[in-house]
Amino acid sequence: MKQTNLQTSAKRLNGKKISDMIWYRTFQIITFLCASVIIVIIAFILIKGLSPFFKTYTIDGDEYRVNLGEFLIGTTWFRHPNHYGIGYIIVNTIYCVLLCLVLAVPMAIFSALFITRIAPKPISKVLQLIIELLSSIPSIIFGLVGMGYITQGVKYVASWFGVQTAGGLSTLSVVLVLAFMIYPTITMLSITAINAVGKDIINGSLALGASKTQTNFKVVLGAAKNGIFAGIILGVGRALGEATAISLVSGNRGSGPTFSLFDTTNTLTTTILKGFQDTTGLDYDIRFSVGVVLIVLIVAINIILNAVKRRVGAKV
Template sequence: MPGVRYIVEYIRKWWMLLTLLLIFILPFAIGASLIYKSWPIISGSVLGSALFGSEWMPIQGKFGLWPFIVNSVIITLTGLLLMTPVCLAAAIYITQFAPLWVRRLLRTVIDILAGIPSVIFGLWGIITIVPIISGWAVRAGAENATGYSVLAAGMVIAVATIPYVLNMLIELFEAVSMELMETGLAMGASKWQTIRDVIMIKIRHGIIASFTLGVSKAFGETIAVLMVVGNVIQIPKSVFDSGYPLPALLANNYGEMMSIPNYDAALMLSALVLLVIVILFNYIAHKVIGHYHLKSS
C-alpha cells in the first residue's frame, strides 16, 4: 500500500534525523552543563588565579589548576611520542609484510588489548613499569626514585591507547588500492620506498586523524594514570617526577568535602578545561588534516 509505505519512510527519515540531532547536541549539552556548574568561579574574579594558579588548597579557597593542566599535557604528549613509532611500524608490518596467519593472530591480539579494562593496565603498570622506571631514576640520580612518575603514566597511556590507534591505521593501510603499490614497484622503487613515499603520503591525513583520536582518548584516561602517576600536586621538572593530571583530580576528589564553598565549581571547571583542551587539540588537528588533504587532492 503506497500510503503505508510513505508513512513508514517518513518515520524512518525523522527517526534518523532525531538521532543525528541528538549526537550533534550532546557535546554542547555537556559543555553547557559544565559551564553552569562552574559558573561561580567563571563569573567571579578568581578565574585567572584558578586557571594559572599553582596552589590547590580548597579549605583556604585556593583552586589553582595550572599544575594539573601542565601534567595532563605532559603525560598525554609523552604517551603520543611513545606510541607513534610503535603504531606506525606495527601497522605497516601487519598490512604490508606479515603472512596471512600472522596478520590474523595479531589482529586477534589487538582486539583483546582493546577490550582490557583500564584498571588492568594500571595494575600492570604498578607491577612492571613502576619498578623499571624506579631503577632508571636511581641510575639517573633523580630526586624521585619511587617510579611513580609522569613517565610511568605516559607509558601506561601509550600501551592503553595503542590498540585503538593501531586498528584505525590498519584499516587505512588496507583501504589503499594495490594499484599504488604496483605502480611504485613498476617504476623501480623498492617496497619500502613505495610505502614511505607513495602510500603514507596518500593517507597522511588519515594517519593524523587516527593519532588525534588516540590523543583525545589519552587525555581522558583516569584509573590507569591515577594508579602510577604519584598524585603529587607539582609541575614536574623531569619525567621521573610525580604528577597529578586533571582526570585524576576529578576521580580522587569529586564527592568529597562538597561543603567547602566553590569546591564543586572548581572541580567542574577542571572538567571544562579538560573538555576545552581536547576540543582545541581536535580543532588544530582538523586544520592540519584539511591542509594535507588539499595538498594531496
C-alpha cells in the same frame, strides 16, 4: 456489497494512519531527546563550573571567591588555603600527552606497516587479533598493570640514574600507560588506511625499480597519511580523557609544572578524580570548573589537529 479480505476497510486504513503518526512522533521525540544530551551536558557543566568564579563561598568563616585569572595561570592546587590554580595542570597534561604520542605513534605506524605489508598472512592475522584484543581491554586494567609493573620498572630505572621516585609514581609511568593504551587505537586505524592504498600505485612504484621497503615508506605511508592522522586524533582524544588509569600511577602532584620524567605529575582528569568523595562546597564545585577546562582543551586540540590534518592532506 461484499468486502473481500484483501481490501482494506476505511476504518483499518485510518487506524494505520493514526498509528503511523503516533510512532513517527514518538521516534522523533526520542531522537530529539538523544540529540539534546550533549547540550544538557555542556550546559550543566558550564553552569556549575563557572559558579566558583561568580559565587562567594564561606569557608571557615571566610568569604571566598575564586579569581578566574589566578585559576587559569596558577601553579598550585591546594584545598586549604584555597589556592586553586590549574595552569600548571594544563601544562602537565599537554606534556604527558605529547610524550605519549612520541612513543605511541611510531610504534603504531611501524606495527601497522608490518601487519599489512611485511608479515606473512598467518602471522598478520594473529597480530591483528592481538591488537583488537588490546584495544578492547578496559583502561582500569592498564592502570592495574601500571601500578603493579610499570611503576616498579620506573623505580628500577630511576635508581640507575640515582634519582628518587615516589615509589615509581611519575610522569614516565603516566606516559607509558597512556602510550600503551592508545597504541592499539592508532594501529587499527592505520591498518585500515594502509589497506585502502590502491594496488596500482604500489605496482607503479615497484615497476620503477623501487624496493619493497622504499615503496612501503615512500608511497604507501604517504597515501595512507590521512587515515593515520585520523587515528592519531582519536588516540589523542582518548589520552586526554583518561582518568582512572592515570590516577593510579601519577602521584597527584600539588604544584608544578614539572618536566622531569621521574617527578610525580597531575592531569586535569586526575584532579577531578582525586578526593572527590568527601568534598563539599567550593572544593566540589571547582571540579566542574576543571571539567569545563578539560572540555575546552579537548575541543581546542581537536580543532587544531583537524586543521593540521587538512593541510597535510592537501599538500598532496
